[in-house]
Amino acid sequence: MAKFTFTDDIFFGSISEIAAALAKKEFSTVELTHAFCNRLEKLGPRYNALALSLRDSALRKAKDVDRDFKLDRVRSPLQGIPYGAKDLLAAKGKPTTWGAKAFAGQVFKEDAAVIELLDKAGAILIGKLSMVELAGGGGNRYPSASATGACLNPWDRTYWSGGSSSGPGTATAAGMVTFSIGSETSGSILGPSAYCGITGLRPTYGLVSRRGAMALSWTLDKIGPMCRSVEDCALVLSVIAGNDFEDPGSAGKSFHYAPQFARKPDEITIGYAPIDFDESAAPEMRAGLQEALKLVKSLGMSMKEVEIPDFPYNALVSMIIATEGASAFEDFIRSGKVDELTDHRQARGLKANLDIPAVDYLRAMRVRALVQQAFRDLFLDVDFLLAPTKPNIAWKLTDRLDDTTPPATPPKSRGLSGLIPAGNLAGLPALSLPCGFASGLPIAISVVGRPFYENQLIAVGKAFQSHTDWHRKRPPVTE
Amino acid sequence: MLAAAAAIPQAATPQTPPPDADLDSARELLKSNAQQIAKVKLPMPTEPAFHFKA
Numbered sequence: 210m211a212k213f214t215f216t217d218d219i220f221f222g223s224i225s226e227i228a229a230a231l232a233k234k235e236f237s238t239v240e241l242t243h244a245f246c247n248r249l250e251k252l253g254p255r256y257n258a259l260a261l262s263l264r265d266s267a268l269r270k271a272k273d274v275d276r277d278f279k280l281d282r283v284r285s286p287l288q289g290i291p292y293g294a295k296d297l298l299a300a301k302g303k304p305t306t307w308g309a310k311a312f313a314g315q316v317f318k319e320d321a322a323v324i325e326l327l328d329k330a331g332a333i334l335i336g337k338l339s340m341v342e343l344a345g346g347g348g349n350r351y352p353s354a355s356a357t358g359a360c361l362n363p364w365d366r367t368y369w370s371g372g373s374s375s376g377p378g379t380a381t382a383a384g385m386v387t388f389s390i391g392s393e394t395s396g397s398i399l400g401p402s403a404y405c406g407i408t409g410l411r412p413t414y415g416l417v418s419r420r421g422a423m424a425l426s427w428t429l430d431k432i433g434p435m436c437r438s439v440e441d442c443a444l445v446l447s448v449i450a451g452n453d454f455e456d457p458g459s460a461g462k463s464f465h466y467a468p469q470f471a472r473k474p475d476e477i478t479i480g481y482a483p484i485d486f487d488e489s490a491a492p493e494m495r496a497g498l499q500e501a502l503k504l505v506k507s508l509g510m511s512m513k514e515v516e517i518p519d520f521p522y523n524a525l526v527s528m529i530i531a532t533e534g535a536s537a538f539e540d541f542i543r544s545g546k547v548d549e550l551t552d553h554r555q556a557r558g559l560k561a562n563l564d565i566p567a568v569d570y571l572r573a574m575r576v577r578a579l580v581q582q583a584f585r586d587l588f589l590d591v592d593f594l595l596a597p598t599k600p601n602i603a604w605k606l607t608d609r610l611d612d613t614t615p616p617a618t619p620p621k622s623r624g625l626s627g628l629i630p631a632g633n634l635a636g637l638p639a640l641s642l643p644c645g646f647a648s649g650l651p652i653a654i655s656v657v658g659r660p661f662y663e664n665q666l667i668a669v670g671k672a673f674q675s676h677t678d679w680h681r682k683r684p685p686v687t688e
Numbered sequence: 689m690l691a692a693a694a695a696i697p698q699a700a701t702p703q704t705p706p707p708d709a710d711l712d713s714a715r716e717l718l719k720s721n722a723q724q725i726a727k728v729k730l731p732m733p734t735e736p737a738f739h740f741k742a
Contacts, residue, residue, distance in 0.1 A: 348714070428737070520728060524721035531718065554710050561714035569722045574736035576728045581737060 215244040220384035221683050224290055224441045227387060231278065231289045238278065238289040242271035242333050245291040249336050249385040251688050256366070257358040258379040260296040261304060261337040267291070274331050286444050288331030293386040295374050296337040297344060298432070299421040300324055307423045308373070309342035310356045311541070311549040321421025322456065323390055323432050323449045330448045338376025338389055342550055344397060344425045345373045346534040347558030350611050352604060354552035359606050362404060363684035364650050368603040371401035377435045378405035383686040388436040388445055392422060394429045395526045395633040399655060402435055402641040403598035406651030408670070408680055409435045410442040413660045414636030415460030417446075418453035426533040427458065428574075429526070429633055438680050439640065439670035443468075446663060464663055471668030472592075474508050479656075479669075480515035480591030481505075482624030489624055490600045494652050497645030498597050501654050501673075505595060508672050513591055517625045518583035520576065526630035528565070528573040535562035554611065577634050584635040588659045593669060596625040598641040598653040632657050640670045643679040651679075 213236040219227065231238060246264040253259025274289045299305050299317035306312045319325075324334060339357040341349055352359035352369035360375030362368040363383040370379040374391030378401025381389045391398045393411045402409025410433050417432045424430060434445035443466040450464035486498040506512055541547055542559050550556045587594075604610060620626070632639050639657045646652065656673075658666040674680050 348717075521721075521724035524724040527717070528721050528725060531721075554714075557710035558714045558717075561711055561718060564715070565718060566722075569718075569725070571736050572722075572730065573725050574738065575730055575734045576725055577737040578734055579728070579730070 213240060217384065217683060219244070220248060221437065222387070223438055224286060224387060224444050227290055228286055228288070238271040238274040238333065239268060241289065242267050242291055242335060245386065246335050248688060249293070249380065252383060252385050252686060253336065253380065256361040256363060256379050256383065257355070258339055258360050258370070258376040258383070258385065259336055260306060260308070260339045260357055260376060263300065263303065263334055263336050267333050267335040270328070270333050274333065277331065285330035285448055287327065287448055289333065290387050291333045291335045292327065293336045293338040293377060293380050293389040294324060294334060295340050295377050295389070295391050297340055297392055297423040298324055298390060300334065300337060303337070305337070306356055307343055308340035308355045308357070309550060311546050313356065317421065319421060322418035322453050324421070326449050326451070332448070335386060338380050340375055341372035342552065342555065343538065344392065344394060344423065345555070346425045346530065346538065347555040347562065348611065349552040350554035350609055351552055352606055352608070352610065354550070354555055356551070361606070362603050362650065363686050364406060367606055368650060369404070369606055371404035371603060373397040374401045374435060378402060378407060381405070381407045381435050381437060382684055384683065388434055388441055390432060390449070391435045392430060392432050393633065394425050394530055396629045398433050398435060399598050399629060399639060399641045403653035404603035404651065406643045406653070406679070406682060406684070407435055407437055408439055408442055408643065409433065409641045410446060410663070411639045412446060412450065412663060413460070413638045415458050416450050416462055416464060416661065416663070418451070418456040418459055420453055420455045424537045426530045428533065429529060439642070439667055439674050442640070443667045462661055466667070467664055468668060468671070471665055474510045474672060477593065477669065478511040478513055478591045479505065479593050479595050480513050480587070481595040482514060482516060482622060484620060484622050484624040485596045485626065489620055489626055490597050491602060491647070493647040494597065494600070494602065497647055497652050498654065501644035504676055505673065508676070515587065515591060515594070515625070517623050517627060517631060518580070518587065519623065520580050520583070520631070522580070522627040522630035522634065525573050525576055525580065526634055528569060529577070531562040532565045532570040535559060535565065539563065580631065580634045581636070584631070584637065592658065593666070594625055594628060594657040596628050596655055598655040602647050602650040602652065628655065628657060636660055638663050638666055640666050642670055642673055643682070644677065645679055
C-alpha cells in the first residue's frame with residue numbers, strides 16, 4: 210500500500226470524516242497518530258498550547274485500536290481519533306500540572322473519568338494541553354499566567370487564545386488535535402472557543418463526571434468538548450456524559466445523541482436582545498453579529514425579545530469561585546507555595562480569598578437559588594437564549610485582563626449581558642458557534658438552553674452550521 | 689526557533705507590584721462583590737443552592 214500523505218484535509222477533518230477514512234483503511238490508526246503527534250509536537254510549543262506530548266502511550270493505544278479494526282470491532286465513532294485534554298485532567302502515571310509550575314511533579318495513579326471513558330471508546334489521547342494556572346483561581350492579571358506562557362491565538366499570534374482552556378482552544382482551531390476536552394467554571398470553554406473560532410459545548414452541571422479533574426469550584430465546575438463542529442461536540446458528549454457515583458455533583462443522567470428526536474424549528478422559540486448585537490458589542494463585531502442574528506431568524510424559529518433577570522452575576526460567580534477555590538487550595542495557599550504562581554495578582558487574590566466571611570458565601574449561594582428560579586421562569590417563555598458569546602474580540606498578549614473600564618453611559622437595557630456567569634450559576638448548557646470575523650479574529654454567538662436539553666441545543670447549533678461555513682475556516686498555520 | 693516566533697510581541701511579563709497593593713485590591717474587590725450581593729432582596733426562607741442539581 211502506498212504511503213498516505215497527511216494533508217490539512219485530515220488535520221482539519223471532522224470526526225466522521227476521519228473515522229470513515231480509518232474504516233476504509235486509507236491509513237492506519239498508528240500512521241494517523243504519528244502524523245498528529247508530529248504536528249502537535251511541532252506546532253504546540255510554537256503556540257504555547259502543549260503541556261505534555263503523550264506520543265509513546267498514544268502509539269501503544271493506536272496499535273491496540275488497529276488490532277480492533279482488523280477484527281471489525283468498533284467501540285464508538287471516536288475509535289482511532291486523536292484528541293488532547295486540558296492539563297487539569299489526570300492522566301494515569303503522567304505529570305498533571307494544572308498549568309502551574311508549583312505542581313510540575315504532580316502525578317496521579319488514575320485517569321480522570323472522561324479520559325477513562327474516551328479510552329474505552331478507542332479515542333487516542335496524544336497530549337495534555339496548556340491552561341491558565343489553576344484555571345485562573347484568584348484572578349490572573351496577564352495572559353502569561355501559565356507554566357507554558359501565554360497561549361497564542363492561531364488567527365493572530367499577537368493575541369491570546371483566552372482561558373482557562375487555552376491549549377484546547379488553540380490546538381483544536383489549528384488542527385493539532387481533532388477535538389479536545391476543556392473545562393468551565395465560568396467561561397473557560399465558551400471564551401477560548403469564541404476567541405479561537407471553534408465550537409465549544411458547556412454541558413449542564415452534573416452531566417459529565419469531574420472525577421480526576423482539578424477542583425476550582427465544586428458547585429460550578431464542568432467538563433466539556435471543544436471541537437470544530439456541533440456534530441463533533443455531540444459525538445464526544447455522547448461518550449463522556451453519564452452518571453458517576455464518585456463525583457458528588459453527578460446528576461445521574463446520560464446523554465444519547467438523537468437528532469431524530471429534536472423538535473422542528475417552527476416549534477422552537479429563541480429569546481434574544483437586539484442591544485447585544487448592537488450597542489453592547491464592540492463596534493467592529495456588530496456587522497458580523499447582526500448577520501448571524503439575521504440567519505438565525507431565517508431558520509424558521511420564533512424569536513422573542515427578552516432581558517436577563519436583574520442580578521449581580523459577576524459578583525455572585527466571583528464570590529462562589531473565590532470561596533470554594535480558597536477552600537480547595539487552602540493547604541497550597543497557607544504553605545506559601547502559592548507565591549510560586551507566575552501571576553502575582555492571582556497569588557494575592559487566593560490569599561485574600563481565605564478571609565471571606567462564611568455569611569458572604571452563604572448569601573451568594575442563597576441568591577444563586579433565586580437566579581436558578583428566575584431562569585426556570587424565563588424558560589417558560591422561550592426554549593433558548595441567544596447572545597454573542599463575548600462582546601469583544603480576543604485580548605492582545607500585552608493587555609492587562611483586570612483593566613476593564615465601565616462604559617461612559619450605562620446601556621439602555623441589560624439585554625442578555627452577563628449570560629456566561631448567569632448560565633454557570635444556573636448550571637445551564639451552552640454552545641458557542643463561530644459566526645464570522647472582526648479585525649481578522651473570530652467572533653461567535655452562544656445558544657443557552659434548559660438543563661439537560663443538550664440534544665435540542667445541538668439541533669439548533671447544527672441548523673446554524675448547516676447554513677454557514679465559519680466553523681470550517683482554517684487559521685493561517687503551517688508546519 | 690522560527691523567525692516568525694521571534695517577531696511576535698512578547699506577552700506582558702508580570703511585573704511585581706508592591707505585594708500589599710495587590711492584596712489590598714483583592715480585598716477591595718471581595719468587599720465590593722459582597723456589597724453588590726447584599727443589595728439583592730432575599731426572602732428569609734431562601735436556602736442556599738447546595739446539593740446543586742440544575
